[in-house]
Amino acid sequence: MSSLRPSFRLVYIFLYNLFQFCGHTWILANNIARFLTFGKDALADTFYSVGFVMSLCQLLSILELFHIADGIERARLFSRFFQVVEKNLLLITVIMLEEIQSKPVVCVQLFLWNIMDLLRYPHELLCLMEKPSITMLWTRYTLWIPVYILSAATEGVTIYQALPYVEPKVPESSSSNSTGSSQLHLSFALMFYLPVLALGASVTVWLLLKERKHHLNRWNKQTKKKK
Structure with a gap:
């Protein structure tokens, strides 16, 4: 049974990365096709068209934290944890506030998320197939x-545009006190999240730069040994 474990883990992580790659490819293709067909009008209902698949992909991305902790995937846990949490928190905010789902910034946010994941998952699949590519490696750790950074900035803009929709209104009756209180708490949470996002994104970029240097140096050493 122990000899079957590595192969099972390999099949599992391969299928996971393949699912994420196919999911984000479908989302990106859907967005491009709709934009070419309907033009700017497609921006208004982008979230309605791809929101479910995007939410599913981002929800499953929580598994990546267990992959890193278990050693299936080699990556920095903090940077991946922050990326997973910020995406899922923003998605929850967008789902709760239907008024901002039609905002162009949400469409831009989904586009950037897809670009990020389509830069990452193909590289992971090639590594699992033991066919690494220096082009994909450089793209994964440089363009990403x-x-x-653009994605984190867009997230900040999305949160800022969501603030007016959660500002508590003066309650007309006692029955609306709980609603006003929840809106107040959500408003404070979003305002507190903005500086946390800026700080966390800065640390994540610093860790990503270190990770890029490590992987490129390791590739160069492996190339020299083969020569």
């Missing part, structure tokens, strides 16, 4: 960083 500026796209992440």
Whole structure:
């Protein structure tokens, strides 16, 4: 049974990365097709079209924290933890506030998330198949960083645009006191989240730069040994 364990783990992580790659490919293709067909009008209902699949992919991304902790995947736990948490928290906010689902910034956010994941999962699949590519490696750890910075900035804009929709209104009766209180708590939570997002994203970028240097140096050493 112990000899079957590594192969089972390999099949599992391969299928996971393949599912994520196919899911994000479908989302990106759907967005591009709708934009080419309907133009700017497609931005208004982007979340309605791909929100379920995006939410499913991001929910499953929580498994990546267990992959890293278990040693199936080699990555920095803090940076991945922050990325997973910030995406899922923002998705929960967008789902709760239907008013911002049609905002263009949400469409941009989904587009950037897809670009990030489509830069990562193909590289992971090639590594699992023992067919690493220096092009994919460089793309994964170089282009991914500026796209992440843009994504974090867009998340901040999304949260900022969501604030007016959670500002508590003066209750007209006692029955609406609980609603006003929950809106107040959510408003404070979103305002507190903005500086946390800025700090966490800065630390994540620093860790990603260190991770990029490590992987590129290891590739160079392996290339020299083969020569």
